[in-house]
Amino acid sequence: MEGVDDGDKSTSLGVDATPRCSTSSLDDRQSAAVILRVRVKPNSRTSSLIQEADGSWRAQLKAPPVDGKANAELVALVAEHFQCSKASVVIKSGGSGRNKLVRVGTS
Numbered sequence: 001m002e003g004v005d006d007g008d009k010s011t012s013l014g015v016d017a018t019p020r021c022s023t024s025s026l027d028d029r030q031s032a033a034v035i036l037r038v039r040v041k042p043n044s045r046t047s048s049l050i051q052e053a054d055g056s057w058r059a060q061l062k063a064p065p066v067d068g069k070a071n072a073e074l075v076a077l078v079a080e081h082f083q084c085s086k087a088s089v090v091i092k093s094g095g096s097g098r099n100k101l102v103r104v105g106t107s
Contacts, residue, residue: 033105036078040098042070049081071095078102 037056044060051057059077063069071091079086082104094100 033103035092036102036104038074038078038100038102040070040074040100047073047077049077074100074102078104 041060042065048060061070061073063073075089078089090103092101092103
């Protein structure tokens, strides 16, 4: 996961970093973008987003992994957790797997 270059000003999220979506200029929002490593568990009893000790995130989702429903719920859950719009949350890789890289910032 390290060495992934998506061509923008993103950083890997550490344990102490907390991304917040900015409403200021475009340059400020791009510098605030972060990449989250997320392990997804679909078909859970409740939906939650929890940061693990190693800095990665665990998402438990009610939605099944069918027709993009779990991915849509993940985007909504991340946007709600970090108080961003859904448009500012993008699944960069792992769209069909349990391990995903999710970019939080400008779209």
